[in-house]
Amino acid sequence: MTTTNGSNEAIPTLQLLDPQGNRVTTRGTKGYRDRAAALTAEDLRGMYRDMVLTRRFDDEATSLQRQGELALFAPARGQEAAQVGSAHALRPQDYVFPSYREHGVLQVRGLDPVDRLRFFRGSDHGGWNPNESNTAVYTIVIGAHTLHATGYAMGVQRDGTPHDKHDGTAVITYFGDGATSQGDVNESMVFAAVNEAPVVFFLQNNQWAISEPTTRQAKTPLYKRGEAFGLPSLRVDGNDVLAVYAATQEALERARLGKGPSFIEAFTYRMGAHTTSDDPTRYRTSDEEEQWRRRDPIDRLAALLRAENALDEDFEAEIKAEGDELGAALRTGVRALDGGSAVESTFDDVYATPHGVVAAERAWYEAYDAGDPPASQYAIADSAQGGAR
Amino acid sequence: MTTMAERTHTTSSDAPDAASGTKTLTLGKAINEGMRAAMRHDDKVMLMGEDIGPLGGVFRVTDGLQAEFGEQRVVDTPLAESGIVGTAIGLAMRGYRPVCEIQFDGFIFPAFNQITTQLSKIHNRTRGAIQMPVVIRVPYGGGIGGVEHHGESPEALFAHTAGLRVVSPSNPQDAYTMIQEAIASPDPVLYFEPKSRYWGKGSVDLDTAIGTDTLNAAHVVRQGTDVTLVAYGPSVATAIKTADALAEEGRSAEVLDLRAISPIDTAAVVASVRKTGRCIVIHEAPVFFGAGAEIAARVTEECFYALEAPVLRVGGFHTPYPVAKHEHEYLPSVDRVLDAVDRAFAH
Structure with missing residues (x-):
């Protein structure tokens, strides 16, 4: 398959499943086809389940935002194959550094769906303990987390972690087309390259950085950014869950084996708005949206499963019921989130060890809140306060 | 370089x-x-x-x-x-x-x-x-x-x-x-x-x-009774030299080395200023929105009735750091700190 990126130049793109759900056999892709072929019907159904539930999560969260229960939400609609396919290639010991739209990755990592909305509720700046799932919390400053991923991978190297394609440890970081312009993303590839750090740079090129098309970020295909730093780099059809899975598995194994970093560009599309505050009708056409609707990643996998007799009504009903359960759990769970007491939420964990300024301000606020503000805001004993000379 | x-x-x-x-x-x-x-x-x-x-x-x-x-x-x-x-x-x-x-x-x-x-x-x-x-x-x-x-x-x-x-x-x-x-x-x-x-x-x-x-915790480098010189980092040496000069004039300066500006050891500064009644903050950074402004606010609130003079600051100006040929006019010198002490005592 070839696709275009703001120009008529044909760009090599790995595709193992065409938009109609047919397996594709192209010269030079045997290694990837073998990886996809190793997926059992049960594996594929697991991916399908995660993709459908990710979209349901999107729909439920968007509704909750419309009802005023979330401050904001950033939907992942359209990117389910890129996220679920790549995350299915991860092993538990691998560490994930997401951006803020990787709801499909979090679904696969098994994070509590309510926790995944704490940030958007405005009750938490994070939402979960990263070390329990080897999955960092969302980072909002574009691209900043890619350096953390590279640093973490440098730590994995220093730990003397075994080089083994299953038992080694890899790190993966997710970012978007807009992020490729950030200095931090480029610096993270410099550091990863010179250290041969076990990190996979997973770019979801969803065509739009809020209102700016990819042509405002680059004049060359984005996977070439990785190449320029000396990283093995590949562009895959990001709506093809098989290609995404195979390419990511290959890159993760390279990392776990101690063979250094890789770069994957998943060419996909953000079918929804940037966030619930965005209005895509101001910057893109409905024709374009319709064109990508015909390439919906979930429909594509469903077609494959049907063709291979792996999707029946019972399974669809099972996923539907699971989705209904997810929706109900979100509606109840999200409304119950309040972020704890104001004092604790604001003053706890600013520092790991006592800090005089925070301690004094907290003490003053607690007394003020109790209706008894002390004279001093600085927790200074007042005995000498009146000591005029 | x-x-x-x-x-x-x-x-x-x-x-x-x-x-x-x-x-x-x-x-x-x-x-x-x-x-x-x-x-x-x-x-x-x-x-x-x-x-x-x-x-x-x-x-x-x-x-x-x-x-x-x-x-x-x-x-x-x-x-x-x-x-x-x-x-x-x-x-x-x-x-x-x-x-x-x-x-x-x-x-x-x-x-x-x-x-x-x-x-x-x-x-x-x-x-x-x-x-x-x-x-x-x-x-x-x-x-x-x-x-x-x-x-x-x-x-x-x-x-x-x-x-x-x-x-x-x-x-x-x-x-x-x-x-x-x-x-x-x-x-x-x-x-x-x-x-x-x-x-x-x-x-x-x-x-x-x-x-x-x-x-x-801040550290009292030198005990004194007439004025508190608050400094940190490179300015502590300037404060000590100033205290030496003041001693020759018969004035007793207390020199406080903050060591940290976050957190700031407000209690140590306040204890000293309640004793001396005068406070001069010295740092190389511009005084505009600098650490000295924070200290002045805290001292004013906590020591208002103990103060003999407003808290004064000696430090850099609201300019880009100057060229090397002129950096010594910009940096807080003993002479400029002495000038501030004189102003404090004029109140």
Whole structure:
């Protein structure tokens, strides 16, 4: 398959499943086809389940935002194959550094769906303990987390972690087309390259950085950014869950084996708005949206499963019921989130060890809140306060 | 800055096998010995920075450390400050204690985003699940005849950010103790090194116990009764010289070395000013929105009835750091501090 990126130049793109759900056999892709072929019907159904539930999560969260229960939400609609396919290639010991739209990755990592909305509720700046799932919390400053991923991978190297394609440890970081312009993303590839750090740079090129098309970020295909730093780099059809899975598995194994970093560009599309505050009708056409609707990643996998007799009504009903359960759990769970007491939420964990300024301000606020503000805001004993000379 | 690097070769490579006893060291060498002790104590401690390996840093503060601890623990990084701090954050998440060297004060700004939006907030963002034991060493301050970006004092920008600790030693003993306490801290610490004092010598007890005192508590350098001179880092020496001059005039100055501006030891400042009734704050950074403004506000609120004069500040101007030919007019000199003391006594 070839696709275009703001120009008529044909760009090599790995595709193992065409938009109609047919397996594709192209010269030079045997290694990837073998990886996809190793997926059992049960594996594929697991991916399908995660993709459908990710979209349901999107729909439920968007509704909750419309009802005023979330401050904001950033939907992942359209990117389910890129996220679920790549995350299915991860092993538990691998560490994930997401951006803020990787709801499909979090679904696969098994994070509590309510926790995944704490940030958007405005009750938490994070939402979960990263070390329990080897999955960092969302980072909002574009691209900043890619350096953390590279640093973490440098730590994995220093730990003397075994080089083994299953038992080694890899790190993966997710970012978007807009992020490729950030200095931090480029610096993270410099550091990863010179250290041969076990990190996979997973770019979801969803065509739009809020209102700016990819042509405002680059004049060359984005996977070439990785190449320029000396990283093995590949562009895959990001709506093809098989290609995404195979390419990511290959890159993760390279990392776990101690063979250094890789770069994957998943060419996909953000079918929804940037966030619930965005209005895509101001910057893109409905024709374009319709064109990508015909390439919906979930429909594509469903077609494959049907063709291979792996999707029946019972399974669809099972996923539907699971989705209904997810929706109900979100509606109840999200409304119950309040972020704890104001004092604790604001003053706890600013520092790991006592800090005089925070301690004094907290003490003053607690007394003020109790209706008894002390004279001093600085927790200074007042005995000498009146000591005029 | 080749010429400066040559000129600043101060540390020797004949380090003791095991640090113990009391030695006379320069401030730069004291930091070097402090890092060596921390690295021997905890193999998760590592150093990252530009030219810190075979060269030993442009000020030679890391001299000999790569030879002792190897390239995995003393890392010559790519020339990218945001990358240094950003990867240090990831290393800290994996259990390491990175000590980053920013080559000069004026070069910290490419890392400003990582420091203020990430390093300072990750402990809070994860509700305490992840600590950030990262130290960022910054040679700062003027007085060495440097070119642009080589004489600045940006500490207030970091003190204004919650989640960071901001400290600056003024003497070799504190430099030795404070770098170890900074490395042991589970919180990120900006460790500002007074580069004009790198070559000043002092006695250092290499067996000093490491706690948390120097990151939190100011230190009374000299007792006095008539005026309190509050300073930190390179300005402490200026305060001491001023106190000497005042003694000749028959005025007794108390000199307080803050050591930290985040947190700020308000109680120590207030206790001193309640005694003396006068307070002069000295720092090289611009006084406009500087640490002195914060101290003046706190002292005014806590010591209003004990004050004989308004709190005065002596420091840099609201201008770009001047060219080397004129930096000594910009920097707070003994004469300018004496002028402030005269103004305080005129009230």
